[in-house]
Amino acid sequence: MPNLAQEILEETNRRRTFAIISHPDAGKTTLTEKLLLFGGAIRLAGTVKGRKANRHATSDWMEIEKQRGISVTSSVLQFEYKGYKVNILDTPGHQDFSEDTYRTLTAADCAVMLIDAAKGVEVQTKKLFQVCSKRGIPIFTFINKLDRDGRDPFDLLEELEKVLGIRSYPMNWPIGMGRSLCGIYDRRKQQVELYQGADHSKIVVEKVQGYEDEKIKQIAGEHLFEQVREELELLEVAGDSFDLEKIANGQLTPVFFGSAINNFGVQTFLENFLQLAPPPAPRHSSEGMVEPSWETFSGYVFKIQANMNPAHRDRLAFVRIVSGKFTRNMTVRHVRQGKDIKLSQPQQFLAQERDITEVAYPGDIIGLFDPGIFRIGDTLVEKGSLVYDELPTFSPEIFAKLTVKNALKHKQFQKGLDQLTEEGTVQVFRTIGFEDIILGVVGQLQFEVFEYRMKHEYQVELELQRLPYQFARWITGIDADPNKFRVNSTLVTDKNGNKVALFENEYALRSAMEKMPEANFLDTAP
Numbered sequence: 001m002p003n004l005a006q007e008i009l010e011e012t013n014r015r016r017t018f019a020i021i022s023h024p025d026a027g028k029t030t031l032t033e034k035l036l037l038f039g040g041a042i043r044l045a046g047t048v049k050g051r052k053a054n055r056h057a058t059s060d061w062m063e064i065e066k067q068r069g070i071s072v073t074s075s076v077l078q079f080e081y082k083g084y085k086v087n088i089l090d091t092p093g094h095q096d097f098s099e100d101t102y103r104t105l106t107a108a109d110c111a112v113m114l115i116d117a118a119k120g121v122e123v124q125t126k127k128l129f130q131v132c133s134k135r136g137i138p139i140f141t142f143i144n145k146l147d148r149d150g151r152d153p154f155d156l157l158e159e160l161e162k163v164l165g166i167r168s169y170p171m172n173w174p175i176g177m178g179r180s181l182c183g184i185y186d187r188r189k190q191q192v193e194l195y196q197g198a199d200h201s202k203i204v205v206e207k208v209q210g211y212e213d214e215k216i217k218q219i220a221g222e223h224l225f226e227q228v229r230e231e232l233e234l235l236e237v238a239g240d241s242f243d244l245e246k247i248a249n250g251q252l253t254p255v256f257f258g259s260a261i262n263n264f265g266v267q268t269f270l271e272n273f274l275q276l277a278p279p280p281a282p283r284h285s286s287e288g289m290v291e292p293s294w295e296t297f298s299g300y301v302f303k304i305q306a307n308m309n310p311a312h313r314d315r316l317a318f319v320r321i322v323s324g325k326f327t328r329n330m331t332v333r334h335v336r337q338g339k340d341i342k343l344s345q346p347q348q349f350l351a352q353e354r355d356i357t358e359v360a361y362p363g364d365i366i367g368l369f370d371p372g373i374f375r376i377g378d379t380l381v382e383k384g385s386l387v388y389d390e391l392p393t394f395s396p397e398i399f400a401k402l403t404v405k406n407a408l409k410h411k412q413f414q415k416g417l418d419q420l421t422e423e424g425t426v427q428v429f430r431t432i433g434f435e436d437i438i439l440g441v442v443g444q445l446q447f448e449v450f451e452y453r454m455k456h457e458y459q460v461e462l463e464l465q466r467l468p469y470q471f472a473r474w475i476t477g478i479d480a481d482p483n484k485f486r487v488n489s490t491l492v493t494d495k496n497g498n499k500v501a502l503f504e505n506e507y508a509l510r511s512a513m514e515k516m517p518e519a520n521f522l523d524t525a526p
Protein backbone atom coordinates (compact mmCIF):
# COMPACT_ATOMS: atom_id res chain seq x y z
CA MET A 1 0.00 0.00 0.00
CA PRO A 2 1.47 3.37 -0.94
CA ASN A 3 2.23 5.75 1.84
CA LEU A 4 -0.90 7.86 2.38
CA ALA A 5 0.95 11.00 3.46
CA GLN A 6 3.07 10.87 0.32
CA GLU A 7 0.01 10.38 -1.87
CA ILE A 8 -1.78 13.36 -0.31
CA LEU A 9 1.28 15.54 -0.68
CA GLU A 10 1.74 14.67 -4.34
CA GLU A 11 -1.92 15.15 -5.16
CA THR A 12 -2.01 18.46 -3.31
CA ASN A 13 1.07 19.80 -5.04
CA ARG A 14 -0.33 19.21 -8.49
CA ARG A 15 -3.58 21.03 -7.76
CA ARG A 16 -4.40 24.62 -8.66
CA THR A 17 -7.68 26.05 -7.44
CA PHE A 18 -8.61 29.52 -8.66
CA ALA A 19 -11.39 31.85 -9.69
CA ILE A 20 -11.60 34.18 -12.66
CA ILE A 21 -12.65 37.67 -11.65
CA SER A 22 -13.90 40.17 -14.20
CA HIS A 23 -16.59 42.60 -15.20
CA PRO A 24 -19.40 41.21 -17.43
CA ASP A 25 -18.40 40.99 -21.10
CA ALA A 26 -14.67 41.00 -20.53
CA GLY A 27 -14.58 37.47 -21.95
CA LYS A 28 -14.68 35.14 -18.96
CA THR A 29 -16.97 32.60 -20.59
CA THR A 30 -14.75 32.56 -23.66
CA LEU A 31 -11.51 32.22 -21.69
CA THR A 32 -12.95 29.49 -19.46
CA GLU A 33 -14.01 27.53 -22.49
CA LYS A 34 -10.56 27.78 -24.09
CA LEU A 35 -8.92 26.62 -20.88
CA LEU A 36 -11.25 23.64 -20.73
CA LEU A 37 -10.36 22.75 -24.29
CA PHE A 38 -6.65 22.72 -23.45
CA GLY A 39 -7.53 20.41 -20.61
CA GLY A 40 -8.64 17.90 -23.21
CA ALA A 41 -12.26 18.39 -22.33
CA ILE A 42 -12.99 18.69 -26.07
CA ARG A 43 -16.37 17.11 -25.69
CA LEU A 44 -17.26 20.15 -23.68
CA ALA A 45 -16.72 22.58 -26.52
CA GLY A 46 -19.61 24.96 -26.48
CA THR A 47 -20.80 23.91 -23.07
CA VAL A 48 -19.78 27.01 -21.25
CA LYS A 49 -21.21 29.22 -23.94
CA GLY A 50 -24.29 27.09 -24.29
CA ARG A 51 -25.00 27.42 -20.66
CA LYS A 52 -25.27 31.14 -21.11
CA ALA A 53 -27.00 31.40 -24.44
CA ASN A 54 -29.42 28.54 -24.29
CA ARG A 55 -30.06 27.58 -20.76
CA HIS A 56 -33.50 26.12 -21.34
CA ALA A 57 -32.22 23.08 -23.17
CA THR A 58 -29.55 22.04 -20.74
CA SER A 59 -30.45 23.63 -17.49
CA ASP A 60 -32.25 22.03 -14.65
CA TRP A 61 -31.54 24.91 -12.38
CA MET A 62 -33.92 27.24 -10.69
CA GLU A 63 -36.72 28.81 -12.63
CA ILE A 64 -35.38 32.23 -11.92
CA GLU A 65 -32.13 31.36 -13.64
CA LYS A 66 -34.02 30.22 -16.69
CA GLN A 67 -36.12 33.32 -16.83
CA ARG A 68 -33.12 35.56 -16.72
CA GLY A 69 -30.70 33.37 -18.61
CA ILE A 70 -28.00 33.70 -16.02
CA SER A 71 -26.22 31.60 -13.51
CA VAL A 72 -27.41 32.55 -10.05
CA THR A 73 -24.83 30.57 -8.17
CA SER A 74 -21.47 29.35 -9.20
CA SER A 75 -20.14 25.89 -9.82
CA VAL A 76 -16.76 24.29 -10.31
CA LEU A 77 -14.97 23.13 -13.43
CA GLN A 78 -12.19 20.60 -13.17
CA PHE A 79 -9.69 19.42 -15.74
CA GLU A 80 -6.21 17.93 -16.10
CA TYR A 81 -3.40 19.62 -17.95
CA LYS A 82 0.17 18.33 -18.22
CA GLY A 83 0.06 16.63 -14.85
CA TYR A 84 -1.77 19.46 -13.09
CA LYS A 85 -5.27 19.09 -11.76
CA VAL A 86 -7.02 22.39 -12.28
CA ASN A 87 -10.12 23.54 -10.41
CA ILE A 88 -11.81 26.68 -11.75
CA LEU A 89 -14.34 28.12 -9.36
CA ASP A 90 -16.91 29.56 -11.68
CA THR A 91 -18.53 32.77 -10.49
CA PRO A 92 -21.55 34.40 -12.11
CA GLY A 93 -20.52 36.77 -14.85
CA HIS A 94 -23.73 38.74 -14.76
CA GLN A 95 -24.00 42.18 -13.31
CA ASP A 96 -26.30 40.80 -10.65
CA PHE A 97 -23.61 39.10 -8.73
CA SER A 98 -24.18 38.23 -5.11
CA GLU A 99 -22.49 37.40 -1.86
CA ASP A 100 -22.00 33.90 -3.21
CA THR A 101 -19.54 35.33 -5.67
CA TYR A 102 -17.52 36.81 -2.84
CA ARG A 103 -17.75 33.65 -0.75
CA THR A 104 -16.56 31.53 -3.64
CA LEU A 105 -13.43 33.66 -3.75
CA THR A 106 -12.64 32.61 -0.19
CA ALA A 107 -12.28 29.03 -1.46
CA ALA A 108 -9.73 30.01 -4.13
CA ASP A 109 -5.97 29.92 -3.66
CA CYS A 110 -5.43 32.58 -6.28
CA ALA A 111 -7.35 34.58 -8.87
CA VAL A 112 -7.12 35.39 -12.54
CA MET A 113 -8.22 38.94 -13.20
CA LEU A 114 -9.55 39.32 -16.70
CA ILE A 115 -9.57 42.78 -18.22
CA ASP A 116 -10.93 44.07 -21.51
CA ALA A 117 -8.05 45.96 -23.17
CA ALA A 118 -10.42 48.67 -24.36
CA LYS A 119 -12.19 49.17 -21.05
CA GLY A 120 -9.55 48.64 -18.39
CA VAL A 121 -10.51 48.14 -14.75
CA GLU A 122 -14.31 48.19 -14.40
CA VAL A 123 -16.62 48.38 -11.36
CA GLN A 124 -17.10 44.70 -10.76
CA THR A 125 -13.44 43.91 -11.38
CA LYS A 126 -12.60 46.36 -8.64
CA LYS A 127 -15.02 44.89 -6.09
CA LEU A 128 -13.87 41.33 -6.70
CA PHE A 129 -10.24 42.38 -6.69
CA GLN A 130 -10.66 43.96 -3.27
CA VAL A 131 -12.05 40.75 -1.79
CA CYS A 132 -9.03 38.82 -3.13
CA SER A 133 -6.60 41.51 -2.15
CA LYS A 134 -7.81 41.47 1.46
CA ARG A 135 -6.85 37.80 1.62
CA GLY A 136 -3.41 38.50 0.17
CA ILE A 137 -3.70 35.79 -2.47
CA PRO A 138 -1.75 35.92 -5.75
CA ILE A 139 -3.54 37.64 -8.60
CA PHE A 140 -2.71 37.00 -12.25
CA THR A 141 -3.91 39.41 -14.91
CA PHE A 142 -5.01 38.54 -18.44
CA ILE A 143 -5.61 41.55 -20.67
CA ASN A 144 -8.05 40.38 -23.31
CA LYS A 145 -9.27 41.39 -26.77
CA LEU A 146 -5.91 42.38 -28.17
CA ASP A 147 -7.35 41.76 -31.64
CA ARG A 148 -9.31 44.98 -31.22
CA ASP A 149 -7.96 48.45 -30.78
CA GLY A 150 -7.61 48.86 -27.05
CA ARG A 151 -5.92 51.25 -24.73
CA ASP A 152 -2.19 51.80 -24.56
CA PRO A 153 -0.65 48.92 -22.54
CA PHE A 154 1.23 51.36 -20.29
CA ASP A 155 -2.05 53.12 -19.55
CA LEU A 156 -3.60 49.83 -18.51
CA LEU A 157 -0.71 48.99 -16.19
CA GLU A 158 -0.90 52.43 -14.66
CA GLU A 159 -4.58 51.91 -14.04
CA LEU A 160 -3.90 48.67 -12.18
CA GLU A 161 -1.67 50.58 -9.86
CA LYS A 162 -3.83 53.70 -9.48
CA VAL A 163 -7.25 52.09 -9.17
CA LEU A 164 -6.35 48.78 -7.53
CA GLY A 165 -3.08 49.63 -5.86
CA ILE A 166 -1.26 46.63 -7.29
CA ARG A 167 2.07 46.75 -9.13
CA SER A 168 2.52 44.69 -12.24
CA TYR A 169 5.05 42.71 -14.19
CA PRO A 170 4.16 42.15 -17.86
CA MET A 171 5.14 38.58 -18.68
CA ASN A 172 4.66 39.30 -22.34
CA TRP A 173 4.19 42.42 -24.41
CA PRO A 174 1.95 43.02 -27.44
CA ILE A 175 3.51 43.63 -30.81
CA GLY A 176 0.77 45.78 -32.26
CA MET A 177 -2.89 45.77 -31.39
CA GLY A 178 -6.16 45.61 -33.28
CA ARG A 179 -5.50 45.40 -37.00
CA SER A 180 -1.76 45.77 -36.57
CA LEU A 181 -1.51 42.92 -34.04
CA CYS A 182 1.16 40.45 -35.10
CA GLY A 183 2.28 38.75 -31.91
CA ILE A 184 3.23 38.85 -28.26
CA TYR A 185 6.79 38.78 -27.05
CA ASP A 186 7.51 36.65 -23.98
CA ARG A 187 9.98 38.68 -21.93
CA ARG A 188 11.26 35.82 -19.80
CA LYS A 189 11.26 32.92 -22.20
CA GLN A 190 12.45 34.99 -25.16
CA GLN A 191 9.94 33.74 -27.62
CA VAL A 192 7.19 35.20 -29.77
CA GLU A 193 3.74 33.84 -30.23
CA LEU A 194 2.54 34.79 -33.69
CA TYR A 195 -0.97 36.05 -34.16
CA GLN A 196 -2.81 33.82 -36.63
CA GLY A 197 -5.91 35.95 -37.00
CA ALA A 198 -9.12 34.08 -37.48
CA ASP A 199 -7.30 30.79 -38.01
CA HIS A 200 -6.82 29.59 -34.48
CA SER A 201 -6.51 25.91 -35.21
CA LYS A 202 -2.79 26.07 -34.50
CA ILE A 203 -0.62 27.96 -32.09
CA VAL A 204 2.70 29.18 -33.42
CA VAL A 205 5.38 29.96 -30.88
CA GLU A 206 8.89 30.74 -32.10
CA LYS A 207 12.03 30.80 -30.05
CA VAL A 208 14.09 33.96 -30.70
CA GLN A 209 17.42 35.40 -29.56
CA GLY A 210 15.92 38.29 -27.64
CA TYR A 211 13.59 40.91 -29.01
CA GLU A 212 16.12 42.22 -31.56
CA ASP A 213 15.83 38.98 -33.51
CA GLU A 214 15.48 39.32 -37.29
CA LYS A 215 12.33 37.20 -37.23
CA ILE A 216 10.51 39.77 -35.14
CA LYS A 217 11.70 42.62 -37.34
CA GLN A 218 10.29 40.81 -40.34
CA ILE A 219 6.85 40.18 -38.96
CA ALA A 220 6.46 43.56 -37.30
CA GLY A 221 7.95 45.82 -39.94
CA GLU A 222 10.39 48.61 -39.20
CA HIS A 223 8.02 51.08 -37.57
CA LEU A 224 6.21 48.76 -35.18
CA PHE A 225 9.44 46.95 -34.38
CA GLU A 226 11.07 50.21 -33.24
CA GLN A 227 8.07 51.26 -31.22
CA VAL A 228 7.92 47.98 -29.31
CA ARG A 229 11.69 48.02 -28.79
CA GLU A 230 11.36 51.38 -27.06
CA GLU A 231 8.46 50.14 -24.98
CA LEU A 232 10.41 47.10 -23.84
CA GLU A 233 13.39 49.27 -22.94
CA LEU A 234 11.14 51.52 -20.91
CA LEU A 235 9.74 48.49 -19.10
CA GLU A 236 13.24 47.28 -18.22
CA VAL A 237 14.27 50.66 -16.89
CA ALA A 238 11.11 51.94 -15.23
CA GLY A 239 9.05 48.80 -14.67
CA ASP A 240 8.99 46.55 -11.62
CA SER A 241 11.25 43.54 -11.57
CA PHE A 242 9.98 40.00 -11.46
CA ASP A 243 9.64 39.03 -7.80
CA LEU A 244 8.18 35.67 -6.75
CA GLU A 245 7.64 36.70 -3.17
CA LYS A 246 5.65 39.78 -4.15
CA ILE A 247 3.59 37.69 -6.54
CA ALA A 248 2.90 35.15 -3.79
CA ASN A 249 1.52 37.73 -1.40
CA GLY A 250 -0.48 39.62 -3.99
CA GLN A 251 1.61 42.78 -4.19
CA LEU A 252 2.70 42.23 -7.77
CA THR A 253 0.53 40.84 -10.55
CA PRO A 254 2.06 39.04 -13.52
CA VAL A 255 0.32 40.43 -16.61
CA PHE A 256 -0.39 38.47 -19.79
CA PHE A 257 -1.78 39.91 -23.00
CA GLY A 258 -3.90 37.94 -25.45
CA SER A 259 -7.17 37.36 -27.19
CA ALA A 260 -9.33 34.63 -25.73
CA ILE A 261 -11.66 34.30 -28.66
CA ASN A 262 -8.77 33.80 -31.05
CA ASN A 263 -7.09 31.39 -28.68
CA PHE A 264 -4.13 33.71 -28.79
CA GLY A 265 -1.82 33.81 -25.78
CA VAL A 266 -4.14 31.51 -23.84
CA GLN A 267 -2.02 28.40 -23.76
CA THR A 268 1.17 30.24 -22.84
CA PHE A 269 -0.81 32.01 -20.16
CA LEU A 270 -2.08 28.70 -18.80
CA GLU A 271 1.39 27.17 -18.68
CA ASN A 272 3.02 30.12 -16.97
CA PHE A 273 0.09 30.45 -14.62
CA LEU A 274 0.20 26.80 -13.53
CA GLN A 275 3.90 27.11 -12.76
CA LEU A 276 3.57 30.31 -10.77
CA ALA A 277 0.25 29.69 -9.03
CA PRO A 278 0.36 28.23 -5.54
CA PRO A 279 -0.85 24.73 -4.63
CA PRO A 280 -3.70 24.50 -2.08
CA ALA A 281 -2.96 26.57 1.00
CA PRO A 282 -3.23 25.63 4.68
CA ARG A 283 -6.18 27.09 6.59
CA HIS A 284 -6.57 28.48 10.06
CA SER A 285 -8.74 26.59 12.54
CA SER A 286 -9.57 26.44 16.24
CA GLU A 287 -6.49 24.21 16.55
CA GLY A 288 -4.09 26.40 14.61
CA MET A 289 -3.01 26.13 10.99
CA VAL A 290 -4.05 22.95 9.22
CA GLU A 291 -1.67 21.82 6.48
CA PRO A 292 -3.11 20.08 3.41
CA SER A 293 -0.71 17.19 3.97
CA TRP A 294 -2.34 16.32 7.30
CA GLU A 295 -3.61 12.78 6.84
CA THR A 296 -7.01 13.51 8.34
CA PHE A 297 -9.70 14.60 5.91
CA SER A 298 -11.15 18.03 6.70
CA GLY A 299 -12.97 20.78 4.85
CA TYR A 300 -15.54 23.52 5.16
CA VAL A 301 -18.78 24.53 3.49
CA PHE A 302 -18.40 27.77 1.54
CA LYS A 303 -21.59 27.80 -0.45
CA ILE A 304 -25.05 26.27 -0.39
CA GLN A 305 -26.99 26.08 -3.60
CA ALA A 306 -30.67 25.37 -3.68
CA ASN A 307 -32.75 23.41 -6.13
CA MET A 308 -30.32 22.67 -8.90
CA ASN A 309 -32.86 20.10 -9.86
CA PRO A 310 -36.41 21.33 -9.32
CA ALA A 311 -37.69 17.77 -9.16
CA HIS A 312 -35.90 17.51 -5.83
CA ARG A 313 -36.03 19.90 -2.97
CA ASP A 314 -32.40 19.14 -2.13
CA ARG A 315 -29.76 21.67 -1.64
CA LEU A 316 -26.15 21.14 -2.52
CA ALA A 317 -23.47 22.14 -0.02
CA PHE A 318 -20.10 22.93 -1.60
CA VAL A 319 -17.13 21.82 0.49
CA ARG A 320 -13.57 22.93 -0.06
CA ILE A 321 -11.21 20.19 1.04
CA VAL A 322 -8.43 21.53 3.23
CA SER A 323 -6.57 18.39 4.27
CA GLY A 324 -6.37 14.64 3.88
CA LYS A 325 -8.00 12.34 1.39
CA PHE A 326 -11.69 12.11 0.72
CA THR A 327 -13.16 8.75 -0.25
CA ARG A 328 -16.73 7.98 -1.07
CA ASN A 329 -18.81 6.58 1.76
CA MET A 330 -16.45 7.84 4.40
CA THR A 331 -17.96 8.97 7.68
CA VAL A 332 -17.06 12.42 8.92
CA ARG A 333 -17.98 14.57 11.86
CA HIS A 334 -20.29 17.53 11.32
CA VAL A 335 -18.69 19.47 14.12
CA ARG A 336 -21.36 22.13 14.75
CA GLN A 337 -24.10 19.54 15.02
CA GLY A 338 -21.89 17.07 16.86
CA LYS A 339 -23.04 14.31 14.53
CA ASP A 340 -21.33 11.78 12.33
CA ILE A 341 -22.53 11.71 8.73
CA LYS A 342 -21.79 9.39 5.86
CA LEU A 343 -20.77 11.10 2.65
CA SER A 344 -22.38 8.74 0.24
CA GLN A 345 -23.35 10.79 -2.79
CA PRO A 346 -20.78 13.49 -3.19
CA GLN A 347 -20.43 15.12 -6.55
CA GLN A 348 -17.59 16.67 -8.37
CA PHE A 349 -18.07 19.04 -11.22
CA LEU A 350 -16.98 19.02 -14.79
CA ALA A 351 -18.86 21.72 -16.61
CA GLN A 352 -22.48 20.65 -16.72
CA GLU A 353 -21.83 17.04 -16.00
CA ARG A 354 -21.94 15.98 -12.44
CA ASP A 355 -20.08 12.83 -11.63
CA ILE A 356 -20.08 10.90 -8.43
CA THR A 357 -16.77 11.52 -6.72
CA GLU A 358 -14.77 8.53 -5.59
CA VAL A 359 -11.73 10.30 -4.22
CA ALA A 360 -10.71 13.92 -3.80
CA TYR A 361 -7.80 15.81 -2.28
CA PRO A 362 -7.00 19.23 -0.79
CA GLY A 363 -7.96 22.03 -3.17
CA ASP A 364 -10.82 20.02 -4.64
CA ILE A 365 -14.43 21.01 -4.23
CA ILE A 366 -17.08 18.42 -3.55
CA GLY A 367 -20.82 18.94 -3.55
CA LEU A 368 -22.84 17.18 -0.87
CA PHE A 369 -26.57 16.65 -0.96
CA ASP A 370 -27.90 18.73 1.86
CA PRO A 371 -31.24 17.93 3.42
CA GLY A 372 -30.95 21.19 5.36
CA ILE A 373 -28.21 20.30 7.84
CA PHE A 374 -25.44 22.59 6.63
CA ARG A 375 -24.66 26.24 7.11
CA ILE A 376 -22.10 28.40 5.41
CA GLY A 377 -18.79 27.92 7.20
CA ASP A 378 -19.55 24.48 8.73
CA THR A 379 -16.54 22.23 9.30
CA LEU A 380 -16.38 18.55 8.39
CA VAL A 381 -13.54 16.49 9.80
CA GLU A 382 -12.69 12.80 9.80
CA LYS A 383 -11.78 12.72 13.47
CA GLY A 384 -11.49 15.23 16.29
CA SER A 385 -13.47 18.42 16.48
CA LEU A 386 -11.48 21.26 15.01
CA VAL A 387 -13.47 24.14 13.58
CA TYR A 388 -12.32 26.31 10.68
CA ASP A 389 -12.45 30.07 11.06
CA GLU A 390 -15.75 31.61 10.09
CA LEU A 391 -16.07 32.91 6.55
CA PRO A 392 -16.06 36.67 6.35
CA THR A 393 -19.33 38.49 5.85
CA PHE A 394 -19.40 41.13 3.16
CA SER A 395 -20.70 44.59 3.58
CA PRO A 396 -24.14 44.85 1.97
CA GLU A 397 -24.80 47.78 -0.35
CA ILE A 398 -28.51 47.44 -1.09
CA PHE A 399 -31.21 47.39 1.57
CA ALA A 400 -34.93 46.75 1.77
CA LYS A 401 -37.54 46.72 4.49
CA LEU A 402 -39.35 43.43 4.63
CA THR A 403 -43.01 42.87 5.47
CA VAL A 404 -45.09 39.71 5.26
CA LYS A 405 -48.30 40.03 3.26
CA ASN A 406 -50.22 37.49 5.32
CA ALA A 407 -49.55 37.85 9.04
CA LEU A 408 -50.98 34.38 9.72
CA LYS A 409 -47.99 32.82 8.03
CA HIS A 410 -45.67 34.00 10.73
CA LYS A 411 -44.33 30.58 11.70
CA GLN A 412 -43.58 29.60 8.12
CA PHE A 413 -42.02 32.97 7.57
CA GLN A 414 -39.67 32.61 10.54
CA LYS A 415 -38.62 29.14 9.40
CA GLY A 416 -37.88 30.35 5.88
CA LEU A 417 -36.04 33.42 7.11
CA ASP A 418 -33.84 31.34 9.42
CA GLN A 419 -33.08 28.73 6.79
CA LEU A 420 -32.35 31.16 4.01
CA THR A 421 -30.11 33.36 6.11
CA GLU A 422 -28.17 30.28 7.22
CA GLU A 423 -27.61 29.52 3.58
CA GLY A 424 -26.34 33.04 3.16
CA THR A 425 -29.06 34.15 0.75
CA VAL A 426 -29.40 37.56 2.40
CA GLN A 427 -28.21 39.33 5.55
CA VAL A 428 -30.84 40.23 8.13
CA PHE A 429 -30.86 43.30 10.35
CA ARG A 430 -33.42 44.63 12.83
CA THR A 431 -34.18 48.20 13.71
CA ILE A 432 -33.67 49.09 17.33
CA GLY A 433 -36.92 49.45 19.27
CA PHE A 434 -39.39 48.62 16.48
CA GLU A 435 -37.67 45.38 15.45
CA ASP A 436 -38.49 46.00 11.81
CA ILE A 437 -36.67 43.60 9.52
CA ILE A 438 -34.20 45.03 7.05
CA LEU A 439 -32.51 42.84 4.47
CA GLY A 440 -29.07 43.67 3.14
CA VAL A 441 -27.45 42.29 -0.03
CA VAL A 442 -24.55 43.05 -2.34
CA GLY A 443 -26.55 42.35 -5.51
CA GLN A 444 -30.20 42.99 -6.37
CA LEU A 445 -30.54 39.41 -7.55
CA GLN A 446 -30.29 38.18 -3.96
CA PHE A 447 -33.62 39.90 -3.17
CA GLU A 448 -35.25 38.17 -6.12
CA VAL A 449 -33.93 34.77 -5.12
CA PHE A 450 -35.05 35.35 -1.54
CA GLU A 451 -38.57 36.40 -2.55
CA TYR A 452 -38.86 33.54 -5.00
CA ARG A 453 -37.77 30.92 -2.55
CA MET A 454 -39.93 32.25 0.29
CA LYS A 455 -42.90 32.02 -2.01
CA HIS A 456 -42.17 28.62 -3.54
CA GLU A 457 -40.58 26.77 -0.66
CA TYR A 458 -42.32 28.35 2.32
CA GLN A 459 -45.50 29.70 0.71
CA VAL A 460 -44.95 33.14 2.15
CA GLU A 461 -45.54 36.25 0.07
CA LEU A 462 -43.36 39.18 0.91
CA GLU A 463 -43.23 42.85 0.29
CA LEU A 464 -39.82 44.40 -0.08
CA GLN A 465 -39.53 48.13 0.08
CA ARG A 466 -36.20 49.54 -1.06
CA LEU A 467 -34.43 51.77 1.43
CA PRO A 468 -32.01 54.54 0.46
CA TYR A 469 -28.97 53.18 2.35
CA GLN A 470 -25.76 52.31 0.55
CA PHE A 471 -23.21 51.53 3.25
CA ALA A 472 -23.21 49.30 6.32
CA ARG A 473 -20.62 49.74 9.06
CA TRP A 474 -20.31 47.62 12.19
CA ILE A 475 -19.79 50.00 15.11
CA THR A 476 -17.40 48.94 17.85
CA GLY A 477 -15.42 50.74 20.53
CA ILE A 478 -18.42 52.74 21.80
CA ASP A 479 -21.90 52.03 23.08
CA ALA A 480 -23.60 53.31 19.94
CA ASP A 481 -26.57 55.58 20.57
CA PRO A 482 -29.41 55.32 18.01
CA ASN A 483 -30.05 59.05 18.39
CA LYS A 484 -26.67 59.80 16.87
CA PHE A 485 -27.66 57.97 13.69
CA ARG A 486 -30.71 59.88 12.62
CA VAL A 487 -29.52 62.03 9.72
CA ASN A 488 -29.30 60.08 6.46
CA SER A 489 -28.52 57.02 8.53
CA THR A 490 -29.99 54.55 10.99
CA LEU A 491 -28.73 52.13 13.61
CA VAL A 492 -29.72 48.46 13.44
CA THR A 493 -28.53 45.15 14.86
CA ASP A 494 -27.26 42.13 12.94
CA LYS A 495 -28.16 38.49 13.63
CA ASN A 496 -25.67 38.31 16.49
CA GLY A 497 -26.84 41.53 18.11
CA ASN A 498 -23.90 43.61 16.87
CA LYS A 499 -24.71 47.25 16.19
CA VAL A 500 -24.57 48.26 12.57
CA ALA A 501 -25.04 51.75 11.17
CA LEU A 502 -26.53 52.15 7.70
CA PHE A 503 -25.72 55.28 5.72
CA GLU A 504 -27.39 56.82 2.70
CA ASN A 505 -24.23 58.25 1.25
CA GLU A 506 -20.54 58.68 1.78
CA TYR A 507 -21.02 62.12 3.23
CA ALA A 508 -23.26 60.79 6.02
CA LEU A 509 -20.70 58.08 6.75
CA ARG A 510 -17.81 60.52 6.88
CA SER A 511 -19.52 63.00 9.13
CA ALA A 512 -20.50 60.23 11.57
CA MET A 513 -16.88 59.12 11.63
CA GLU A 514 -15.78 62.66 12.39
CA LYS A 515 -18.34 63.08 15.18
CA MET A 516 -17.39 59.78 16.82
CA PRO A 517 -13.61 59.53 16.51
CA GLU A 518 -13.40 56.93 19.28
CA ALA A 519 -15.66 54.47 17.38
CA ASN A 520 -14.57 51.91 14.82
CA PHE A 521 -16.57 51.72 11.60
CA LEU A 522 -15.87 48.21 10.32
CA ASP A 523 -17.02 47.11 6.90
CA THR A 524 -17.47 43.49 8.03
CA ALA A 525 -18.84 41.95 11.21
CA PRO A 526 -16.34 41.98 14.09
Ligand code: GDP
Residues within 6 Å of the ligand: 022, 023, 024, 025, 026, 027, 028, 029, 030, 031, 093, 144, 145, 146, 147, 148, 258, 259, 260, 261, 262
Ligand atom coordinates in the same frame (compact mmCIF):
# COMPACT_ATOMS: atom_id res chain seq x y z
P1 GDP B 1 -18.27 37.26 -20.06
O1 GDP B 1 -19.50 38.06 -19.88
O2 GDP B 1 -17.10 37.86 -19.35
O3 GDP B 1 -18.42 35.79 -19.79
O4 GDP B 1 -17.85 37.45 -21.60
P2 GDP B 1 -17.99 36.50 -22.88
O5 GDP B 1 -16.96 35.43 -22.87
O6 GDP B 1 -19.40 36.09 -23.07
O7 GDP B 1 -17.55 37.55 -23.98
C1 GDP B 1 -18.24 38.76 -24.19
C2 GDP B 1 -18.10 39.15 -25.65
O8 GDP B 1 -16.74 39.43 -25.94
C3 GDP B 1 -18.54 38.03 -26.58
O9 GDP B 1 -19.20 38.61 -27.68
C4 GDP B 1 -17.23 37.41 -27.01
O10 GDP B 1 -17.29 36.82 -28.27
C5 GDP B 1 -16.30 38.62 -27.03
N1 GDP B 1 -14.89 38.28 -26.85
C6 GDP B 1 -14.34 37.44 -25.93
N2 GDP B 1 -13.00 37.39 -26.10
C7 GDP B 1 -12.70 38.20 -27.12
C8 GDP B 1 -11.49 38.57 -27.79
O11 GDP B 1 -10.40 38.12 -27.47
N3 GDP B 1 -11.60 39.47 -28.80
C9 GDP B 1 -12.79 39.99 -29.20
N4 GDP B 1 -12.79 40.85 -30.22
N5 GDP B 1 -13.95 39.65 -28.63
C10 GDP B 1 -13.91 38.78 -27.59
